Amino acid sequence: MSSSDSAHQITVQPSGRSFSVPAGQTILAAAIAAGIGLPYGCKDGACGSCKCKKISGNVTHGAHQQKALSDAEEAAGYILTCCARADSEVHIEARQVTDESSYPIRKLPVRVAALQRRSHDVMQVRLQLPAVDNFRYHAGQYLEFILKDGARRAYSMANAPHLLQPGAPAVDLHIRHMPGGRFTDHVFSALKEKDILRIEGPFGSFYLREDSDKPIILLASGTGFAPIKALLERLQHLGSTRPVSLYWGGRRPGDLYLDEWVRSFQAQLPQLRYVPVVSDALPEDGWAGRTGFVHQAVLDDCADLSGHQVYACGAPVVVDAARSSYIQQRSLPEEEFYADAFTSEADKHAG
Template structure:
């Protein structure tokens, strides 16, 4: 049996399955309710049940909820399951400043080479902790000597069992060198986050152009997967620029999105395809390809992520084709070299 939940004051609604927590269902449908540990110990997800009935496993109250709070209608949505249709009252996380920044230890759970110079890193947090974030934000690794290295999160907020990163090996970079040559599964790393104003503006009704360069695909991947989970129906077009075919390290994923979602399109662009690529697709600079396809950009939101020259080229060129830079959201990957 499934039930529906209405969130006040936003008016958002979502269904949830039998014995699925209210928070899990909300995140699965792209609604960012506040949370912290997701195990009932911190109280960050507390809100009010205005109408309907809820229950907890084993009929025991979670550690962070008192009997007096329960009597006043309060509940911990990370643990509460519905026993009827519900109306709940809670805030929704809309901007980065709404989320607390945490310093946490993390354990490497998986390392997978995605191509010749990109490593997928999955980090597992302690069982008592979760890191809430907006799709597109990043975390810092805090190194032993106090230095920091920033990397964007590649997963969507509803899929937060792990923190997923796409790390490109940077020539001369000691940290990325360690990732590729020394780090191993079960190593412990210290992180802080989430940070950044590069996240999806869900209140907009404008069609979206995503422009990624290299591992700039990582935060955009999280945004697109969040948009699908949220039921966003605006047209979305991803342009992914790389030097050669081998640099498009997950090309089958956006191709799959394009097959499964009628509002999504994908165009890969290579600037220097190799002979062995036998490339029949688009070539040149990715921002030029965007302009060829969309000579009038006045009605669009554009999200650009990747090497600074690409991000700044779009920033310089797109206003000449009608784009108001108020609708140009960017994340330029400045690499730290040692």
């Protein structure tokens, strides 16, 4: 039996925690099963959120995108745990390894409780959870729909968990229509109230770090606002006094589909500063606010991010641009950039 056919031990530094990876399973999948809170996002080799340094050992990578892990990074010893399989005992260095922060991942049926159009191409889908299942998650995390053929689609919960009603818990998702997209075409044309769907979750390491008092910048593009909304509700629930700046970007004003909600929420979170940014406004929009790319608006406003935390969510191009520019140009500590890039099926299978 070759070394790749047997289980291998993975040790995570600096925590010293370890777990076993069965043959054929990725390091990340085994970590999730063991309740080890490694950072990750898409689980498909597209976003790079799970990238970490390999201290020792050998791994074999499955298919992944160059922007998630370049050849140079791989040669320097970096790995993507979502698509790396262990060929020996492996030691890695990864942040965000937690015990108490991980909730059990469950598969469960959900019922469509309500469908509400938030804009021409954004549907708010409310999912009724089984009252007996006690589905728990962190504000900012996501769930996955399991389709009939086993394919999956991931969406973030848009409401903080403390808002779940006892006896009738429900989560809200913000789903953007991707024309030609198998799942979103169904949502916008055929899905109806009382339909039963199957989900698994919670997933993701995008959640509020509550042990810090640093000022927060929340950066959202499009429906990347969904988990950001949950973070705002969590901050209010905690009674946090941390300064918070929300930058929300869209192509047209209508893409900021809960603009009025944000403005009214400022009364509950007085330290919240809101900066909506529109990149492609038309004359008939009558837009008088900030224009351009949303990540650039932060650069324009902030000369120094060395004392901040940034939570960024939305299109991968926005998240990637924010990460590199804030770290390189504004001295943001790399470990204080938390991201969830919304990778579509097209993104995942790009070259």
